[in-house]
Amino acid sequence: MSPRVPAAKAALKVRTKGKDSPRIGAHVSSAGHIDVAIDHGVELGAEMVQIFGAAPQMWRRKEHPETDIAAFRAKAAEHGIGPNFIHGVYLTNLATADPEHLEKGVATLTADMRLGSALGVAGVIFHVGSHKGLGFDHYLPQMAKAMRRVLDDSPDDIQLCIENNAGTGDSVCSSFEEIGRLMAAIGSDRVKVCVDTCHAYSAGYDLAVAEGLELALSEIEQEVGLGNVVAVHANDSKTPLGSGKDRHENIGWGSIGTAGFRNLFQRGAFQNAAWMLEVPGFEGGGPDALNLDILKAFRAGNRPPKIPDAPPPKERKSARGGSAKDRASKSGVKPGVKPVLKPGAAKKAPAKVTKKRAVAAAKKTAPAKNAHKSRATKSGTKKPARAKQA
Numbered sequence: 290m291s292p293r294v295p296a297a298k299a300a301l302k303v304r305t306k307g308k309d310s311p312r313i314g315a316h317v318s319s320a321g322h323i324d325v326a327i328d329h330g331v332e333l334g335a336e337m338v339q340i341f342g343a344a345p346q347m348w349r350r351k352e353h354p355e356t357d358i359a360a361f362r363a364k365a366a367e368h369g370i371g372p373n374f375i376h377g378v379y380l381t382n383l384a385t386a387d388p389e390h391l392e393k394g395v396a397t398l399t400a401d402m403r404l405g406s407a408l409g410v411a412g413v414i415f416h417v418g419s420h421k422g423l424g425f426d427h428y429l430p431q432m433a434k435a436m437r438r439v440l441d442d443s444p445d446d447i448q449l450c451i452e453n454n455a456g457t458g459d460s461v462c463s464s465f466e467e468i469g470r471l472m473a474a475i476g477s478d479r480v481k482v483c484v485d486t487c488h489a490y491s492a493g494y495d496l497a498v499a500e501g502l503e504l505a506l507s508e509i510e511q512e513v514g515l516g517n518v519v520a521v522h523a524n525d526s527k528t529p530l531g532s533g534k535d536r537h538e539n540i541g542w543g544s545i546g547t548a549g550f551r552n553l554f555q556r557g558a559f560q561n562a563a564w565m566l567e568v569p570g571f572e573g574g575g576p577d578a579l580n581l582d583i584l585k586a587f588r589a590g591n592r593p594p595k596i597p598d599a600p601p602p603k604e605r606k607s608a609r610g611g612s613a614k615d616r617a618s619k620s621g622v623k624p625g626v627k628p629v630l631k632p633g634a635a636k637k638a639p640a641k642v643t644k645k646r647a648v649a650a651a652k653k654t655a656p657a658k659n660a661h662k663s664r665a666t667k668s669g670t671k672k673p674a675r676a677k678q679a
């Protein structure tokens with residue numbers, strides 16, 4: 290384990306209230322030397338950063354030299370960048386049937402937690418995994434035990450953060466109810482939550498309109514506790530509400546839209562969490578200053594800077610998974626048709642959650658979403674009001 294520098298660490302965790310609360314930052318590259326992540330963050334105007342502790346698609350990890358770790362801490366303290374986070378390796382699956390895969394996941398999470406503590410970051414954010422058909426309940430004890438091992442084998446000054454999933458395939462923890470049950474089974478106050486706005490929207494939580502947001506917030510409060518939400522992945526969604534797809538979009542170009550993000554800030558949702566972008570970037574180079582400036586404008590209650598027009602629908606076809614018509618026929622919902630709840634459709638989501646979200650969708654009214662309306666008019670298509678729960 291690396292030596293601790295308590296004074297520097299305390300400095301990184303200071304949160305300022307007022308005009309720069311919540312903190313707004315971005316996922317940045319740490320390729321080469323891990324401390325360059327802070328340089329990239331400063332260049333973008335980020336107030337905090339998220340980095341990968343290791344190549345996200347590989348189990349093999351490279352050791353970070355002590356000098357790089359010390360430089361990361363020094364630069365973060367110097368520029369007041371924080372609280373920072375590590376994003377875990379995508380291969381991790383704590384709901385796997387393969388014991389070897391499980392062990393690799395525990396090992397890589399533990400390594401990220403130790404690295405994170407050395408770097409002085411607040412937490413490690415990760416996707417719990419996918420159950421391949423056997424269900425959340427089947428793997429609940431295994432997932433809880435694995436996370437307890439990670440916590441036991443890592444310094445206690447760093448948090449392990451469960452990120453909500455988009456509902457893709459058999460992913461676990463796409464509902465806050467499942468996240469809450471997993472947290473309860475672990476029973477540690479070092480387990481926290483990261484809310485990804487794109488994933489939540491794709492999983493059927495309509496954060497884009499006031500009523501849907503209220504329902505989502507009350508469910509989050511009830512199931513996991515709003516105080517446990519320490520991070521927000523602020524991403525717009527390329528796909529419609531309830532698509533079950535994990536496709537991040539630049540702020541304003543997606544289905545949540547500028548109105549949705551303005552709504553989140555006006556409501557004061559997740560005020561004490563660090564907000565970070567994981568978006569493709571308006572120029573395609575990843576999170577950029579413009580995406581940051583849009584969020585900062587909403588935080589300040591100002592009008593957002595001008596957002597460039599989204600590329601024509603044709604160019605975005607593959608990213609959006611087909612035309613609006615294709616998506617609608619796949620999801621069983623016709624564009625522009627009044628939202629309908631199919632009770633049998635939400636086979637993985639708990640009945641209680643589904644009902645709540647259905648109410649939110651049913652209450653939703655078109656005039657509340659002017660941002661979507663204008664974009665829909667541009668592309669000649671209408672966003673399906675409610676897609677089937679994937």
Ligand SMILES: [Zn+2]
Binds near residue numbers: 452485522567
């Ligand atoms: Zn995310």
Ligand SMILES: [Zn+2]
Binds near residue numbers: 485487488537
């Ligand atoms: Zn995602």
